Amino acid sequence: xxxxxxxxxxxxxxxxxxxxxxxxxxxxxxxxxxxxxxxxxxxxxxxxxxxxxxxxxxxxxxxxxxxxxxxxxxxxxxxxxxxxxxxxxxxxxxxxxxxxxxxxxxxxxxxxxxxxxxxxxxxxxxxxxxxxxxxxxxxxxxxxxxxxxxxxxxxxxxxxxxxxxxxxxxxxxxxxxxxxxxxxxxxxxxxxxxxxxxxxxxxxxxxxxxxxxxxxxxxxxxxxxxxxxxxxxxxxxxxxxxxxxxxxxxxxxxxxxxxxxxxxxxxxxxxxxxxxxxxxxxxxxxxx
Amino acid sequence: xxxxxxxxxxxxxxxxxxxxxxxxxxxxxxxxxxxxxxxxxxxxxxxxxxxxxxxxxxxxxxxxxxxxxxxxxxxxxxxxxxxxxxxxxxxxxxxxxxxxxxxxxxxxxxxxxxxxxxxxxxxxxxxxxxxxxxxxxxxxxxxxxxxxxxxxxxxxxxxxxxxxxxxxxxxxxxxxxxxxxxxxxxxxxxxxxxxxxxxxxxxxxxxxxxxxxxxxxxxxxxxxxxxxxxxxxxxxxxxxxxxxxxxxxxxxxxxxxxxxxxxxxxxxxxxxxxxxxxxxxxxxxxxxx
Amino acid sequence: xxxxxxxxxxxxxxxxxxxxxxxxxxxxxxxxxxxxxxxxxxxxxxxxxxxxxxxxxxxxxxxxxxxxxxxxxxxxxxxxxxxxxxxxxxxxxxxxxxxxxxxxxxxxxxxxxxxxxxxxxxxxxxxxxxxxxxxxxxxxxxxxxxxxxxxxxxxxxxxxxxxxxxxxxxxxxxxxxxxxxxxxxxxxxxxxxxxxxxxxxxxxxxxxxxxxxxxxxxxxxxxxxxxxxxxxxxxxxxxxxxxxxxxxxxxxxxxxxxxxxxxxxxxxxxxxxxxxxxxxxxxxxxxxxxxxxxxxxxxxxxxxxxxxxxxxxxxxxxxxxxxxxxxxxxxxxxxxxxxxxxxxxxxxxxxxxxxxxxxxxxxxxxxxxxxxxxxxxxx
Numbered sequence: 001x002x003x004x005x006x007x008x009x010x011x012x013x014x015x016x017x018x019x020x021x022x023x024x025x026x027x028x029x030x031x032x033x034x035x036x037x038x039x040x041x042x043x044x045x046x047x048x049x050x051x052x053x054x055x056x057x058x059x060x061x062x063x064x065x066x067x068x069x070x071x072x073x074x075x076x077x078x079x080x081x082x083x084x085x086x087x088x089x090x091x092x093x094x095x096x097x098x099x100x101x102x103x104x105x106x107x108x109x110x111x112x113x114x115x116x117x118x119x120x121x122x123x124x125x126x127x128x129x130x131x132x133x134x135x136x137x138x139x140x141x142x143x144x145x146x147x148x149x150x151x152x153x154x155x156x157x158x159x160x161x162x163x164x165x166x167x168x169x170x171x172x173x174x175x176x177x178x179x180x181x182x183x184x185x186x187x188x189x190x191x192x193x194x195x196x197x198x199x200x201x202x203x204x205x206x207x208x209x210x211x212x213x214x215x216x217x218x219x220x221x222x223x224x225x226x227x228x229x230x231x232x233x234x235x236x237x238x239x240x241x242x243x244x245x246x247x248x249x250x251x252x253x254x255x256x257x258x259x260x261x262x263x264x265x266x267x268x269x270x271x272x273x274x275x276x277x278x279x280x281x282x283x284x285x286x287x288x
Numbered sequence: 289x290x291x292x293x294x295x296x297x298x299x300x301x302x303x304x305x306x307x308x309x310x311x312x313x314x315x316x317x318x319x320x321x322x323x324x325x326x327x328x329x330x331x332x333x334x335x336x337x338x339x340x341x342x343x344x345x346x347x348x349x350x351x352x353x354x355x356x357x358x359x360x361x362x363x364x365x366x367x368x369x370x371x372x373x374x375x376x377x378x379x380x381x382x383x384x385x386x387x388x389x390x391x392x393x394x395x396x397x398x399x400x401x402x403x404x405x406x407x408x409x410x411x412x413x414x415x416x417x418x419x420x421x422x423x424x425x426x427x428x429x430x431x432x433x434x435x436x437x438x439x440x441x442x443x444x445x446x447x448x449x450x451x452x453x454x455x456x457x458x459x460x461x462x463x464x465x466x467x468x469x470x471x472x473x474x475x476x477x478x479x480x481x482x483x484x485x486x487x488x489x490x491x492x493x494x495x496x497x498x499x500x501x502x503x504x505x506x507x508x509x510x511x512x513x514x515x516x517x518x519x520x521x522x523x524x525x526x527x528x529x530x531x532x533x534x535x536x537x538x539x540x541x542x543x544x545x546x547x548x549x550x551x552x553x554x555x556x557x558x559x560x561x562x563x564x565x566x567x568x569x570x571x572x573x574x575x576x577x
Numbered sequence: 578x579x580x581x582x583x584x585x586x587x588x589x590x591x592x593x594x595x596x597x598x599x600x601x602x603x604x605x606x607x608x609x610x611x612x613x614x615x616x617x618x619x620x621x622x623x624x625x626x627x628x629x630x631x632x633x634x635x636x637x638x639x640x641x642x643x644x645x646x647x648x649x650x651x652x653x654x655x656x657x658x659x660x661x662x663x664x665x666x667x668x669x670x671x672x673x674x675x676x677x678x679x680x681x682x683x684x685x686x687x688x689x690x691x692x693x694x695x696x697x698x699x700x701x702x703x704x705x706x707x708x709x710x711x712x713x714x715x716x717x718x719x720x721x722x723x724x725x726x727x728x729x730x731x732x733x734x735x736x737x738x739x740x741x742x743x744x745x746x747x748x749x750x751x752x753x754x755x756x757x758x759x760x761x762x763x764x765x766x767x768x769x770x771x772x773x774x775x776x777x778x779x780x781x782x783x784x785x786x787x788x789x790x791x792x793x794x795x796x797x798x799x800x801x802x803x804x805x806x807x808x809x810x811x812x813x814x815x816x817x818x819x820x821x822x823x824x825x826x827x828x829x830x831x832x833x834x835x836x837x838x839x840x841x842x843x844x845x846x847x848x849x850x851x852x853x854x855x856x857x858x859x860x861x862x863x864x865x866x867x868x869x870x871x872x873x874x875x876x877x878x879x880x881x882x883x884x885x886x887x888x889x890x891x892x893x894x895x896x897x898x899x900x901x902x903x904x905x906x907x908x909x910x911x912x913x914x915x916x917x918x919x920x921x922x923x924x925x926x927x928x929x930x931x932x933x934x935x936x937x938x939x940x941x942x943x944x945x946x947x948x949x950x951x952x953x954x955x956x
Contacts, residue, residue: 007387011399014384018406021417021455024427028420038430081305084298097302100309103317106508106563107556108516110533114552115316118323118545144312147305164663167630170650171657172677172728176293179651182676186667205410207519212540225412229419229523241413248408252401293649 029238059224070142071199078150113212133215150195157191323549336550370515373453377461389469444526460509468502587636614785656725810927817928820850839917856914865907
């Protein structure tokens with residue numbers, strides 16, 4: 001279906017609104033001067049300065065470390081939880097668990113952050129520690145807000161799966177545990193992977209909860225950006241933003257490319273079945 | 289699978305998460321209430337809660353001065369800006385979601401990617417970009433003065449905060465609506481036209497009612513973060529206690545944990561009531577439809 | 578014949594719902610046995626108990642003389658063909674069939690041979706590399722059978738395996754399943770709610786309802802000598818009438834005394850009498866044992882199905898001759914067309930076609946009135 005002219009113009013306007021600020025950051029990251037409104041000449045000096053900023057580089061590493069650990073732990077625990085929830089026959093228990101799972105997604109991040117911080121501080125004081133906030137409190141917090149997203153991705157896959165699959169595997173000689181890995185896990189794998197990716201990006205991106213639960217010694221990139229933007233504005237920030245933008249862009253293009261490959265393969269397989277445009281199941285974390 | 293193994297599997301898979309959820313989701317929320325209703329020495333008190341409703345400050349706008357309820361004013365301002373941002377997002381986003389859902393499969397996936405790119409940029413950076421644009425010496429004013437249109441002062445105003453919120457949360461409005469609309473059966477629309485529904489009428493009588501679940505989830509996803517934000521208001525707004533999120537963050541940095549907890553507690557209760565009302569509204573709509 | 582599975586006093590409930598109530602059943606080697614009954618009768622639960630997927634609340638499952646109550650599914654020498662096949666979508670045809678052999682760590686060349694043999698048995702040679710999701714329903718069915726049989730189980734459990742197929746394919750698969758069973762000599766325990774399927778394939782049919790076995794027998798036994806009104810109604814069409822056994826070989830129903838082949842009832846015992854619709858001869862009114870008026874006629878291709886009102890009781894009769902609505906006809910019933918059963922708790926619940934014919938009446942009347950109204954306006 002061809003888009004009508006008015007639709008095209010409208011979409012273009014929205015895209016300008018969405019991308020103009022990013023474009024400006026891009027352009028001014030190469031500005032020679034410190035000015036935010038006048039482009040005086042091309043230069044890479046802000047990039048050079050960024051790469052000399054060890055604190056920011058350390059923050060990048062910290063962020064990755066945190067995101068990898070949080071997403072792995074939450075994916076394993078969340079997948080197991082989804083399997084358990086799916087088998088739960090007790091309705092009261094099930095709806096209670098569902099509501100609790102929803103809390104971190106519905107609650108504003110600031111409340112999740114404050115609540116975890118209050119508990120950590122209280123427990124820390126109980127043990128006489130001056131400050132209990134550290135990498136570990138942050139990791140716990142990140143796992144906590146990632147878990148619901150993993151569960152939400154895996155649970156529908158389990159519900160769609162033919163309940164007889166694990167039974168068939170057991171029938172053919174698998175123990176229940178082996179049946180899970182050989183018959184059930186391959187079926188729900190797409191959900192597990194999406195859950196892992198979502199958990200990873202959520203953790204990477206989080207500022208608010210990290211802000212409240214981070215210890216002094218451990219700084220993530222968003223917290224670093226926050227402290228950078230608190231002081232005087234330098235175009236070093238723009239350089240950082242530009243790099244982040246291109247990393248995200250290439251990741252998105254790559255995943256889109258793989259999606260399309262997979263879609264093409266599926267299409268070849270099921271020639272008879274008509275494929276409808278797939279709407280993504282959008283469940284996103286809102287920030288701040 | 290027999291009952292015994294089923295129960296064993298359930299215990300093995302559910303226990304870690306259940307323990308985790310109680311320890312790190314439920315208990316922390318109890319701590320918010322606990323801190324909200326205690327003083328520095330953890331004695332029970334209503335002071336923190338009542339301070340939210342009674343604390344006053346003096347507003348001086350040059351000629352007259354008047355006393356206002358500090359936190360109530362802040363809360364009402366947060367609510368107002370969040371509602372305005374949500375409405376703007378809805379008005380801007382709904383047509384886009386509709387256009388996307390009706391476009392070809394390829395266009396859909398391209399547009400989807402385009403909408404998600406800014407979303408995956410950290411919102412601090414996005415907000416920061418707007419600050420550089422809207423500053424008095426920023427790009428917007430540079431542009432305007434280059435065209436001899438004069439300068440405008442927008443940074444530090446409520447409009448700047450609304451722009452920031454709309455920009456940051458716009459995708460959260462579009463995506464849920466789009467995902468509902470993309471699932472709408474084309475045959476349904478054809479059936480509607482077949483039954484003599486003209487285009488606009490199809491939109492009003494078929495598409496809109498069916499897209500309401502998406503609209504409601506879009507509204508929640510924009511309203512909740514914008515009512516509780518503190519960074520956007522710090523960068524684009526002015527003043528320390530601009531929005532309710534700033535108030536919480538300010539009390540936290542000042543190490544007034546008990547009062548910070550009280551504000552968070554009140555915010556949480558209000559949001560809970562709002563969500564319950566909205567759920568009820570949605571249910572009634574579904575029943576009516 | 579050797580007993581291979583013995584079900585002894587098995588009961589099972591889910592919550593308050595008693596699904597199986599003290600079931601006893603012997604299953605013999607090399608037998609094609611069908612558990613037949615309406616949905617919710619407990620047949621699938623019984624199958625799952627044999628497969629090891631459910632544990633009975635009480636009673637024992639004896640497999641080749643050994644109690645296997647506590648044995649998990651993967652240790653039982655039985656395999657299952659699931660209702661929706663439950664093929665592993667992430668594996669191709671070959672790997673699906675090879676699944677249990679790989680689990681047993683069978684050497685590769687043996688696997689290759691066993692799988693190839695199995696696939697040729699189910700006529701799927703050359704499909705090894707195909708994805709199971711690309712197969713048709715019938716082909717998936719064959720893969721499921723091959724996958725279950727490659728293990729050479731003593732018993733194959735089949736849980737409504739044909740219900741997802743369309744009518745024609747189902748008929749073909751019925752024949753094929755029977756052939757495979759004969760070729761392999763494996764005991765098949767087959768669950769279905771389709772009585773035609775049960776009659777055409779089985780050596781033994783077990784009719785179940787409400788957690789009880791109603792009758793066990795060969796297909797002709799079940800059809801010709803149903804033990805109660807439920808079985809008579811569930812297997813084929815039946816007119817079931819209240820009767821009185823006057824003496825041996827003499828039964829009275831519908832206001833007429835008939836010769837019959839049944840005996841051994843108490844004098845003047847009230848009984849249920851079954852007359853199959855195809856066993857009734859239609860004769861001129863004055864020559865019949867019974868007289869009635871045709872209330873509806875349905876053409877079904879091979880024959881007509883007509884509903885006849887005899888003294889308020891609606892009979893169903895199948896005939897190859899056309900009789901119009903409102904025609905007065907006589908019914909002639911031979912002694913061997915009459916089957917007498919003891920009264921049971923199902924008496925009076927089945928075998929009357931009045932609800933069926935009422936509907937027809939109403940529709941007929943409306944049509945008639947409309948037609949008349951139309952003809953009047955055209956005049």
